[in-house]
Amino acid sequence: MTTLLAAANLSKRFAGLIAVNQVSFEVAAGEIFAVIGPNGAGKTTLFAMIAGALTPDEGTVTFAGARIDGLTSDAVCRRGIARTFQIVRPFPALSVEDNVMIGALLRRADMRSARAHARAILEMLDLADKRAATASSLTLPDRKRLEVARALATDPKLLLLDEVMAGLRPTETDRMVAILRKLNRDTGMTILLIEHVMRAVMALASRVLVLHHGAAIAHGAPKDVVRDPAVIASYLGAEAVG
């Protein structure tokens, strides 16, 4: 398998606090890879460095064979990495469809095909009946779906999902898991997700990276990682395994 994304020794400091500390990992093309860890572990910061929203203090990010650390976030997206925001950022005054169409316009010059693409994606994420609604009128679970739809519309090679299941009900979580799995299977899209909902992680990820206080404390197959004593102690708690 070829490596699509490689992070090497990534570090980020915020005024004395080391948010991400010498983290290295690789994501293979076509894989679903999860990053887990307690609140404040540095997961979102790690994502932000990959997506070009933050510049790493140390380390490198390599995507499809080329260095991308130091690129701006729009340049990173044009290379083929799309991200969602943990704290959702829809275009509030625009319709759901227009939100997604703006993503679709990245690789489509004419409006008609961009709109058609947006509609297909809204269909896939069960948002089709809300396409005319203003984004600001959506409920939180729908806003999470909109984040995914908009990122997907840019036709990424790598999709970064930051806690898109948070706030979803169990049935909605299962639905999202099914959508992501189908997407991964049908299009071969590589997915890197941050998730607290372990049920989703176990169902989707082929490999998991565990962060704690900015450092990687475990790395491997989900079933092995959840049995790791360090992971249980710092994150899952003893009862979560059983």
Place this chain on the structure above:
Amino acid sequence: MIELWRIAPPRGRIVIALALAVLLALPLAADRYVISVLTLIFYFAYVGQAWNLMMGYAGQLSLGHALYVGVGGYVAALMWLKLGIGPWLGVFAAVAAAAAFGAAIGWLGFRFGIAGVYFALLTIAFAEFTRIGFDHLELTGGAAGLFLPFEEKRIGEWWNLRGGQLLFYYLGLALAAGAALLVALMARSRLGYQWRAVREDETAARALGIDAFAVKMAAVVISSGMTAVGGVFYAFYYNNLFPSQVFEISRSIELILAPIVGGLGTVFGPVIGAFVLTPLGEGLTAVTGRFGINAPGVKAVFYGVVLIVIISAMPSGVWPRLAALFGLKDHAR
């Protein structure tokens, strides 16, 4: 364009066609005063549209658009006076000069992250510096102003904008209608959607691959260039230019009121706003004149009060309210 007409609601088409027909035929019936007020309305609808493109669609607040009016007017007037080059050619130089100013301001602001009110301050500063510069520029007559002379032999040279009131009436109408059409087309283009994305949330827009810098530069360059055409109109209509009048901050404010009152980020907002505000201003002038009230600022205070009332009653503008009331949805929004 045909596409725009096709998607317009039937009632909207009727209203637009009727309004255009009435405005085209009006000079047959109306007196000079009405014609002059309408010409002014067209002017404000035009420059308001140019400003609306940058603020209403791209979300970049400029409080110095008088700069582009002034630069446009001065460049075309100078070319006419010093080189004998008529405004139909001069307008290209005027647009280029104003767009260069716009590009410089945009580059400074957007490259160095000067955003929101700080960007607005930058636009004011540029307009003020330019005003001071023109006050001392001999070429343009400095503070004493620049005059386009009345020449008997040139009367009727419409191609040099040396015509009467009707010429400017129809030119103003064409400009206002053309600008509305242009903005409607751009609003539906890829760039138009990218503007709205940047306006709504620049960080999210960039995460979708939008080059926010380029998109904002496009907005300021197009907006300033468009505004300069209004400046050429102004210069040849009034036949005089004074730095203290054209570059004044109050001129910049005056030109943004129509889109704000009419509805930001809508195609018809600046038009409706100009139709509401200009007669109001003119009416106040007439009334205060009639009653001999010439205490300074009385007109401004009245005007301000009316603005407050309209804006607090219709915070998103008169046009969205009208459109909802009469079922004329602004598709080009």
